[in-house]
Amino acid sequence: MYMYMLRTSTNDWARLPTQKTLETPLFQDHLIRSRMDSPSVQFVSDFFIQPRHAVEESKKPIYLPPWDLAMLSVHYIQKGHLFAKPQEAYTQKDFMQSFLDKLKESLALALVHFYLLAGRFKTVKSNDPHFYTICIDCLNSPGARFIQATLDMTVSEILSPVYVPPVIQSFFDHDRVVNHDGHTKSLLSIQVTELVDGVFIGCSFNHVLGDGTSFWNFFNAWSEIFKAREKGSYNNAISRPPVLRRWFPEGCEIPINLPFSDPSEFVFPYEAPVLKERVFHFSAETTARLKTQVNGECETKGKGDEISSFKALTALVWRCIIRASRFPDDQVTSCRMAANNRRRMCPPGLPPDYFGNCITAVTTYTTTGELLGGGLGAAAWLLHVAVAEHDGEKINEWHREWLRKPAIYNLRYFDPYSVMMGSSPRFTKYGPEFGLGKAVALRSGYAHKFDGKVSAYPGWEGGGSVDLEFCLPPETMAALEADNEFMAAVAV
Structure with a gap:
């Protein structure tokens, strides 16, 4: 069992009833929209997934060491895979819905191991005495975001141009978002875009939570769980469990009191030049x-x-x-x-x-x-x-x-x-x-x-x-x- 939540605004979350099964497609008539910079990408559904069950360690604030805090004003990691549709996608009427349901269920299980990804940032501050610290709050969060989208293009049309087509950017959530925005936006967002003959799974992963090693550990573990569930062999274990306890250098006070009073002092949007x-x-x-x-x-x-x-x-x-x-x-x-x-x-x-x-x-x-x-x-x-x-x-x-x-x-x-x-x-x-x-x-x-x-x-x-x-x-x-x-x- 895991919770879905419909996004109503940046800071306003409407809790939906817990879904006991995945048999009924959700939000078929909701959130149909196109991105301004890529009008051909159609968004079908947008909801949030929490870990299958809570982990005791996730109930406490998780404080951040220097290497993590240094990442607050850069972008999320955005990497994804382009797959060709298997043959059964053309013979099974409900293939995509079944595939999406399996992705959601395995993601809920993966988030038990990677519960930080279902959290949000929280800033605690005071002026007298000065105190400004940022932590991960896993209790007051709707979870990781999961988006379903469609695009009327083929795999060949994505790969055949000499230059990477700009539409690729529309395969990822949190476009131009910086990591500090994880106070109000999901720390992990998965977007599954169905093409005519393919599927793109795009992952936007808050860089404050981890580097490339951490990103690919999560992505591979999620796929491992998906595969084990298909075989009926998942036993709540993964081959490379993450070490989630944060490391702090010797002599470092925990939590770290940052020398700032407001995000405007250290968070700066970035717009890329023409490339x-x-x-x-x-x-x-x-x-x-x-x-x-x-x-x-x-x-x-x-x-x-x-x-x-x-x-x-x-x-x-x-x-x-x-x-x-x-x-x-x-x-x-x-x-x-x-x-x-x-x-x-x-x-x-x-x-x-x-x-x-x-x-x-x-x-x-x-x-x-x-x-x-x-x-x-x-x-x-x-x-x-x-x-x-x-x-x-x-x-x-x-x-x-x-x-x-x-x-x-x-x-x-x-x-x-x-x-x-x-x-x-x-x-x-x-x-x-x-x-x-x-x-x-x-x-x-x-x-x-x-x-x-x-x-x-x-x-x-x-x-x-x-x-x-x-x-x-x-x-x-x-x-x-x-x-x-x-x-x-x-x-x-």
């Missing part, structure tokens, strides 16, 4: 060749010095984007890579399934002239050294500085002369299947799109292949597509 988005594919053979090339150029001696294939690919991307941007030789440029800190921390690191944010950006600087004149191996070595030096002491230093002067990330101040490599091809992103078979593609929403942002996905065929999603201004994208070094590495 082209394109996904480039790099085969396993190409990534292996790049690895061999850079290690040969750097004459690395042993395994500890060996430059990885992903750093080699990142070096290629950095050089080619900066060349396409046509910056002067003396312009300082940087490359940022998101580093998972779980195993790097000192004292000993957090468990691999720690559910929360445990990332910082590892940044490498040089000038445009040195980057383009030094060769691919030299660029890869800069990245390699920066990652090697990112150790427990660097992480502790970050926390000491943050506790001395708390800072909230702001997308508006991103370095325009840099490249940011986000996400990771190491995540199990093609694991979620929900009974539909392997997804045909991964796509992302509006969130975190800026000039020079590149997101890494595993290639569909696996084996070391990589897909990179580029976000660049039209003129820079055109120059990149004309770059012989870059296009020679791209798989047709």
Whole structure:
């Protein structure tokens, strides 16, 4: 049994009767609407799902550590899967309704393990003495949001254009929303969009609650529960239970008293510039060749010095984007890579399934002239050294500085002369299947799109292949597509 709630306004929730079965379609005559920026996407239903049963730990406020609080003014994580409809979708009259019901039921079960995702943020503050703290409140929340939508387009029409079509952004809820809005908006929102011959499952996940490791742990666990229920083998356990207890650095007072009096002091909306988005594919053979090339150029001696294939690919991307941007030789440029800190921390690191944010950006600087004149191996070595030096002491230093002067990330101040490599091809992103078979593609929403942002996905065929999603201004994208070094590495 789980609760549905109809959204009536931002802060007004009308509780509906508890549904004991999922046999009757809900809201058939409600909430039919189109998004202004994508009139062809039709919204069918909009309601909320709570955990199947309450967990004792969810009844207390959950306070947030520095890595989580730093995310308050950036966007939700928005990633999703495009599936082809299975054959039974064309022979079973009620296929989609049955599929949606199974998704809802398995989501309610998944939220028992990931109960934070069904909560809301709550701010407690006072002026005398000053006190301003933010926590997760799982008691006074309608739950996670679940949206059903339709779109009169085919899978081919989504994938065949050279550039990612803007309609993809309409496959995700919480468009342009920042994480602090989790005070009044769901921390997790699932949108299921039915296409003519496919289904897109888009997940909007509040970044304050966790990083990419946490996101994909949840997504895979949800699919695991769906699959186990189909087989009749679900026993209330999952293969990788999340570690939900928040980690705080030594010497940190709990809860953290932020040096603010109002959200306007640290929450800033972000509007992306005009960008082209394109996904480039790099085969396993190409990534292996790049690895061999850079290690040969750097004459690395042993395994500890060996430059990885992903750093080699990142070096290629950095050089080619900066060349396409046509910056002067003396312009300082940087490359940022998101580093998972779980195993790097000192004292000993957090468990691999720690559910929360445990990332910082590892940044490498040089000038445009040195980057383009030094060769691919030299660029890869800069990245390699920066990652090697990112150790427990660097992480502790970050926390000491943050506790001395708390800072909230702001997308508006991103370095325009840099490249940011986000996400990771190491995540199990093609694991979620929900009974539909392997997804045909991964796509992302509006969130975190800026000039020079590149997101890494595993290639569909696996084996070391990589897909990179580029976000660049039209003129820079055109120059990149004309770059012989870059296009020679791209798989047709």
